[in-house]
Amino acid sequence: MPREKVIKALALGTLFVLLASSLIGCGATPEPTQPPEPTDVAAEPTKAPEPTQAPEPTEAPEPTEAPEPTEAPPPTEPPPPEPEESSIVIAIPEDPAGFNPYVSDTGYEQLLMELTMLGLTDLDAEGNLFLELAAELPTIENGGVITNPVTWEMTVTWQLRDDVYWADGEQVTADDVIFTWDAISDPEGGIWAEGIDYTEGLEKVSDLSFTVHYSYTYPNYALHFGGENFVVWPEHYCDASQGFVAWDCNREPLSNGPYLLEDWQTGDYISFVRNPTYFEEGKPYIDNILVRIVPERAVIKTMLVEGDADAYMWLTPTEIDDLKEEDHIGITFSPTTRWVMRLIPNLAARGSIDPDADPHPILSDVRVRRAIRMAIDVDLLTQEIFRGYNEPVWTELFRPPYVCDIPRPEYSPDGAGDLLTEAGWTDEDGDGIRECHGCETAEEGYVMSMENMIYAEYGEELELAQQLVAEMLGEIGIDLQLSIVEGPVLWADYESGGIEQNGDFDLNMWDDGYPGLDPTDHLWAYYYSAAAEPDYGWNVGRWYNADFDALLDEAYVLDEEYRQELFCQMADILEEELPQILLWSEVDADAYATRLEGVQATVNDIMTWNVADWKVNE
């Protein structure tokens, strides 16, 4: 073929590609996914909420006078105009992986899940448990919970509501709950879930009732099949052979919650319409919800100000201050907090996981840890960097239902210096940094210098806090070398070279907290001796305390008063030994357009936890 023809063919081909790609872009609007049509079964009055306004023919007023045959019938009034549908936009910065928080736990999966799916129970913002699919909460008093004082085994019998239906008209039954649990606990396609280690199996009692057999007393049973992660999936709709974490349901769920998925354009938006068969009569109040993915938080803020977004969650303190000035924007604060920023001292020498054989030269002495805490002005940090929205916290047991009376530690740089001197750390060469002169944990002359790591994803505020902490410790003669690493590097598993699992750090700073009402799993993961094993837990400071372990073992009981007592004994030990230095709890705040009513931030769940109660006031 002559060269010119080849070139022309190439040019034409290129032009075709360009045009085709333009058309792809322009026409890339797949047909919206139609929500499943409710069947007649669901519309039957016995199974779905009956419309309260339905006029009864027998109640129609009788005409007092018979109409004259010659009179023309009165003109019928035109029907009132259809009320305009209410719509809101929730802006989020990240594309959710799906509707299943067990697959990915960014928080945005929970947001979608709460729009469409129900668990048996959930928590409100105050931490009070409320029922969703469950008809009542099983307790020892009502016979729903039976414990064996000898074997510690426990059985819990749940009764489901009889008026909840999937969007295709099928009733939500015990089979669905059992199906969901079996899918989760399937060794091949399942995943680990809270309570799985204690659960022997679920047994169907009737269509609307099932019993859970626990191998050990499980105090958090009330949220086992609910809370922020667990929802019930439909047996007749989800394909178990695809596996719980990979089944199509995770992206195209069948609703039993207040909304139906209408359309999902990956990376762009997810739209929802009101579920007409939702079991709570008259709810939800809002007709359409659009979840818009806007990666840049500054743009979300601008959209909120301009009225193009109605809700935005997890505000930073700076954003709170910026948005609270706007008349048409409200800020809602969670009544309780959850995330606690903490310093995690490594009690083992860097690179070691054995604090007995290789104690950390500086941090293995509790007096040093105590001095570090005394030298940090937490009030200054919360006021200057977090604008007063974060609050000082010094014990793990600081929020309901388990609050322990641990006195707030004093801020005293002088006292901290004295403690370090007492521990054998003094600055004899006059360079402002202490050295070991008679300390019990390091060689003579060892310089009191350590690395402090934070994770990059938190952002600028944590970097500023890190710098301030370094300055504060510098004033008492502790040198901190600052570094910032990515979360996946800091928290990777042992084999992947995870910094913490390998013990390759001195003093890290990051935040965590526990969801729900039960701190046992949280305390176990961070402080239990067995959790110090690599990839077995997150006791990465390698703190061992047999008394603490025994108390935690004992806390797996249902007696709330006794548990309170045990937790406070644990809090005393933690206060005494300071395996972690807790600094402040983080504010949890969401922004909403004031035309929205009912939005309430919560740390126990996600912003949409009560979406069925939201209203639009135009």
Next chain:
Amino acid sequence: MGRYIVRRLLQAIPMLFLLSLVLFVLVNIAPGGPLAGHGRSRRPDPEKAEILKRQFGLDQPLPIQYVVWLIGNDWMKVDADGDGIKESNGTRRGILRGDFGFSFKTRQPVLDEILGRLGNTVYLMTATLLIVAIIAIPVGIISAIKQYSFFDIGVTTLSFMGQAIPEFWLGMILILVFYVWLKNPATGEPLLPPGGMKSLDTGFNLWDRIQHLILPVTMGAVGWVAWYSRFLRSGMLDVIHQDYIRTARAKGLSERVVMLRHALKNAFIPLVTILALDIPYIFAGSLYVELIFSWPGMGRLYYQAATGRDYPVLMAILIFASMFTVFANLLADVAYGYLDPRIRFE
């Protein structure tokens, strides 16, 4: 030339194979891992991490992981349920059979993840490149022909500004001006949308699509226009002082013919190299543009995959980008032959 193209394509196969090996090793040995917590879970539950490791295939040695990624594991027994017994064949078919695996984050097939975004990126980047070509080529030519004129000085100044402005900052300023400050006098609505590909409450509307393109294309094009126009100006200046241009003029050809047929063609040769290197952007997208203007494209997908250590998605994007680069280089070489007849394909 056909033989040349076939030969080049065949040469690309071992190169891509070697590249895939290097990329796979680099991606997997980079610090961190996909099991670490994200979002609300700072720390992954160890039991959960163990299950994920098995489901992701990360419990296998790295060479085995590469083999599975390449040719699948449906021919070998695997331990799918973690009981230590290899009881059934795997389900992966490997990239050589079109199976790029599933995303660690979404559990969706990687190809679905990519195809869901590729059209959007190609759409945006094609529009951007067209605008770049439409502006940069005439500007570069005129700047060269009218060297040191007010036009040339003005364009030069703007070009330096265009290259110097941080892309991210420019995007935010564009939103501030065209979304926050300027309003449509008829409706009172913002003049231009702050992001997305289209308005959600309308069907297909060409003007709506164009409105959504204006700001992201502007943000993406500014740097490129500045760069391309300077490059073309420089190329033209090199060429128009050559003897053959003087000869063309002496033969009585019009200035238009001299410039467009004789000068421009040769000035394009160095530009082709630059253009070829930029073609993969049509596939890879522009991260900042997609982030600022909420554009659901490949740049964001790559960013999410990189930060979340979503190895299968990361590897697929890198492999496709490599293939595009190879293809673009071949295209450039073919174009050289057209632009400069002295180049022969041996």
